[in-house]
Amino acid sequence: MALPFPDDVSGGSENRQEHLTRRPSSNYTLSSQAVESEPSAGTLSRLDSVGQRGLTPTNTPVSSTLSRGTKKTAGEMVRSARASASSGSSGDVERNAGSKEAGPAGAASDDANVGEGEKDSLNREEHKQIHWFQAGAVMTAETVSLGILSLPHALATVGYVAGIILIIGIGLLATYTGYVIYQLKLRHPHVRSFDQGLGMIFGKPGLWIGKVLQTLLLIFIMGAHINIFSIMMNTLTNHGVCTVVFMAIGTVVSFVVSMPRTWKSTSTVSIASCISIATATVIAMVAIGIEKRGVGNTFAVVPAELTSFSRGAMAVSNIVLAYNSQIAFPSIIEEMKEARDFPKALAMLQTLTITIYIVVAVVIYHFAGQDVAAPAIGSAPLLVRKIAYGIATPTIVVAGVISAVVAAKQIYGDFWHKDPKVLREKSLRAYGSWYGILAALWVVAWLIAEAIPVFGQLLAVIGALFGTWFALGFCGMFWLWMNWQGSMKSSYGISWKKTSLACLNTAIILMSAAICVFGMYGSIKAIVQDAGGKAPFSCANNAMVAE
Known part of the structure; x- marks a missing residue:
């Protein structure tokens, strides 16, 4: 193009x-x-x-x-x-x-x-290895991961009407903000991460704030996948080993899978990830549909006595987080053979995600009812739960690994910024520094997964604070910055197209601020109400107990 x-x-x-x-x-x-x-x-x-x-x-x-x-x-x-x-x-x-x-x-x-x-x-050109469909697979693996299984619970909070509108509306906004990242990358090819984009807008303070926010978000996502890995293993083995051991195993497995330095090595596994989560979700939907425990216990608009403002704010935050993969887009574009093909990968991603999200959320909520669990696999019978978790293993590992690769690439590039040729070397110092950075990231993620008792609610706080901005808000800032430098007028007067887009991006920023504040409020309230969580570094079973 x-x-x-x-x-x-x-x-x-x-x-x-x-x-x-x-x-x-x-x-x-x-x-x-x-x-x-x-x-x-x-x-x-x-x-x-x-x-x-x-x-x-x-x-x-x-x-x-x-x-x-x-x-x-x-x-x-x-x-x-x-x-x-x-x-x-x-x-x-x-x-x-x-x-x-x-x-x-x-x-x-x-x-x-x-x-x-x-x-x-020329060396950078040689480093570009992936095609658009491989990029789409990586993006889909990062997006359509375990977050999909929180959407039925979101519908149980706000009802069919508001839930479907939110899933479609936020999905379209995420498509637009993804295209803004593509525009930013074309105009400024040196931008390889969100922090560099923020640095262009706000200078050195923006650069370092962006680095901190991006790294924190990614590490917490990695920790969440370690936590979920332990839940999966406890479910499959009926709590056969101490949960601390399962978390350690999950950390080691994730580290090994994340060792390759290029997206091409990860994209093949990402295809397996997409297939695994889709299969696990279908199995869970079928099992929940056979039981039909919640049929007739659903609402187009949930009555006020069954929900609250804080729960609704959390539901909106969870839906936004379900589309939160933009943080990986600059690195993916960087390694595409043809950056001009990125819109194809973006269209592939959003077409799949919006469709899958609506089907999964509506079907599971319809059959499980208001008591649907989050993640929704927990609403299935114990045997089916084991099967679904087993099939979802690639997603549980790969989605966390992609977050690790994005974080490691950022630190790796900063570490060798004075000697950039190391980034493409196959030397001891190149591999040693890469593996060292990955190991440090996974150790911190493991400590977070072990040390925070009510990790799901805390992750919701981090998501409301950071995830909303990476999915929507920062992209609105990028557009305004790119276009504010130019003229908002054409030779015939005011450019209505640019004016409309300026209003849209301003609204996206304001909406992100509102979701951040209210989503954080809802998450903190949920943590306070569920304060009796498990102790840190506990061997206790953290999997859902069968009814």
Whole structure:
């Protein structure tokens, strides 16, 4: 997909079309179609504007190749840009712009002039390994994980009508915010994580606040998967071993699976993860449907006496968290062979998630009724519960592993930022530092899983505080920042499209703040009301006891 100028730069000449085309190397190149006429003043001013706004990744703006009152063909402009690049300017207006015409000799000449920056760019290209469908599998594994099984309980809190509207509405918002991340990545290819994006907006304080928030969220997600791993093992073995041992086993298994440094190594396992959670969910739905314990005990709108504002706020927060995979998008785009294909992966992800979420939430709530458990597998009979947990094992492991890889990549990149070639080395220092970072992250996650008695409620607090912002709020800030630098007006007056999008993104930020505050209130209230949790580092069975 071509990335056009934000404004029409066709100028006043109908027989000349100048545009920027996206190349895999994240540079832009002037392409032209036959033209001998003089560029119009409108074209020149627009090109000047584009150069000043930084959309041309070169220190020499496109407009520098043009001058008012000078007749140049499009081909001459391309040759001028190439001459500027080869004469020592740091502009990257496609060193290979004329390689197709120059043939092998021209390519060899360009290779001879490749500097260190170009070599690093080529190395980064070699690091891009995954296709869009692999990226979609990784994103789906990160999104459609155990959070799906909390959605029936959310419907039991707010009812069919509000629940379905929230699932669809928040899903569409998550699709839009995911596309905003894609836009941010195209304009600023160096951004590999949310903290770097926040750093561009708020400077160094934003960078470090983003790092802390992102790492905390990911570590708590990792801890949640360790906790759920122990629940699964206690269910499968009828509490055959001390729960502390099961958590330690889960930590070691997760560490081993997360050892590969690239997403390609993880994406194959992610496909198994998607299949496993889908199969486990279907099995649980069938078993719950056969029992039909809650049929007739459901509501389109839950009566006030059966719910509360705090519970409703928690339900909304849980639905938002079910879509919270945007934190992984920059890293995934970074390793895609064609970043332009990311919208395909995003469409694949959101089509699957919205559909699956509605089906699972409605069907399980319909048959389990108001007393549906969270996670919903707990509403199934004991034998079916064992089968479902066993089949869901890949998801229990992989979704936590992806969180670990995202966190480790951030720390890994920061650790070697002064010597970036290490990131692509296969050396002792490269692997040693990678494994050391992973081990430290998993140890902290294990300590969190062991030390916090009522971990589910505390995770809800962390989700309300951080997850809502990563899924929605920060993306709204990214859009406003990218577009605030440009003009909100077109040549015909106010740009209603941009104005509408500005209002939408402002509303997303305000909504995120509201969900954060009220979701945290509901979560804290739930923790206080359920204060009799299990003791830290206890061997007690943390699995649901069969009825």
